[in-house]
Amino acid sequence: MPEYKQFPLADTAEGLTEAEILGWKVQPGDEVTVNQIVVEVETAKAAVELPIPWAGVVTELLVEPGQTVEVGAPILTVDVDPHGAAPASGDAPARPAANGASAAGDAASGEGSDAADGDEMKPLVGYGSKAASTKRRPRKPATGSGGGGANGTAAGANGSAPATQAPPQASSQAPAPAAAQAPATSAAPVSNDPASASNVAGADVPGGYVPLAKPPVRKLAKDLGVDLRSLTGSGDGGVITREDVQQAGEAPAQQAAAPVAPAEAGAREHRVPIKGVRKATAEAMVHSAFTAPHVTEFLTVDVTPMMELRQKLKSHPEFAGVKLTPLAFAAKAVCLAAKRTPEVNSLWDGEAGEIVFKDYVHLGIAAATPRGLVVPKIRDADGMSLPELAGGIEELTTTARDGKTQPADMLNGTFTITNVGVFGVDTGTPIINPGESAILAVGAIRDTPWVVDGELAVRKVMQLSLSFDHRVIDGQQGSQFLADVGALMSDPAMAITF
Secondary structure (H helix, E strand, C coil): CCCEEEEECCCCCCCCCEEEEEEECCCCCCEECCCEEEEEEECCCCEEEEEECCCEEEEEECCCCCCEEECCCEEEEEECCCCCCCCCCCCCCCCCCCCCHHHHHHHHHCCCHHHHCCCCCCCCCCCCCCCHHHCCCCCCCCCCCCHHHHHHHHHHCCCCCCCCCCCCCHHHHCCCCCCCCCCCCCCCCCCCCCCCHHHCCCCEECCEECCCECHHHHHHHHHHCCCHHHCCCCCHHHCECHHHHHHHHHCCHHHCCCCCCCCCCCCCCCCCCCCHHHHHHHHHHHHHHCCCCEEEEEEEEECHHHHHHHHHHCCCHHHCCCCCCHHHHHHHHHHHHHHHCHHHHEEEECCCCEEEECCCCCEEECEEECCEEECCEECCHHHCCHHHHHHHHHHHHHHHHCCCCCHHHHCCCCEEEEEHHHHCCCCCCCCCCCCCCEEEEECCCEEEEEEECCEEEEEEEEEEEEEEECCCCCHHHHHHHHHHHHHHHHCHHHHHHC
8 A cells, every 4th residue: 555755854963943845856756765865955054955864756746946945844745665565445544734834844743654564764864853842843935036935934933832722813804004005106295396306307106107397387286286297397308397287277177187197116127136145245245244343464575485486386296187276275275374363263152151272273174155155174284285275265265156065064163265356356355254363365366566686576465364352363363364464475485493
């Protein structure tokens, strides 16, 4: 007899609460095997492919691509016993509810028929029993690309309600306020203030169409009771003249033309729901900016010797096939300088009342991707050589731009570098990533007049900026670290002294 199981959206070991369905790898009727990839989802960190823990036949896809689903909600139905005995006449197999409310509850609480059968879905990361209090109310489906979809997403993420009680939605049944019931075509009154912007431009504005007319003509129209929007201007460029108003005032009211309908609000706007990587980045940056007291210092560096060394190393066998960039030199400089100023590689733990010093460097490299800014990490970067760092950065950024960075690769960083120079920008004041104490911005390298041994010369010059958490790092420590990084990039031979 067929046995149906619902596959819930898993927490991919990140503590996430929701994900967007990007695309299905299977369709109803397809046979699947254990750990076969069935769906690609976008979390707040990256795009992730999820395997299924059972073998069987897909019977139903419960979520459409583009929809956002909460962790634990069912997204797929599978018949795990498609070749079982046929049901007796008149006995139809019980199908799970399409909305998945019951299955979602079972998945969240760890109870239900699957748990009773001992199927704990151990092959998947992040599965297991969860407290019943984590059950959430069903999310409202998105209604399109407009603001309604975004609002629905936000509403679905707030709070929870008992599954057995559906609170009455009084607000949806209450009569609309009088203001909301006013005709949509009602136009805003025309201002007679000569300083008002609406007296100057005849264009679509949030309140409606404002015709072209000078302030004295507007006053005359008000005195005669003429609606300027009902007139077609005879002046240059369609400007309404005094004669136009006087003729309209003398004509019978019933012969006046109908008012011009106002332009549709938002006709030249479009909205994008706040979700995925963009939502996670915004929350993290706001939390960091208003939690850690930021200080930013700047340093301008002559990197001509570094660029000359880079050119020499390109022909070295150890760098064959390696894309050696100034960012790789900056990464190496950060790892060396952090040994002399370990505070930049530490963490403020307010709850424990401790500063946690890290004896390793998990170096984050900020990468711009089509889905937004992500910061994958190079693990134990302090133990890597320059060619290893260069290769690691190239692989990391390529994977990030392809949207294939795994969530685990973006966790537990200790220091971050953001390369704003790749966009032609000189410097900036970067915001520290949560869980870290400092971030370095590397600017563009430019040919600049520079004084060398008392003589003016054209040199390769770049700017560095370091933002740090003043709770952990004092000005002396931040300045020392930035100076060390600058010295190593200005003269790479200094590395032998570190």
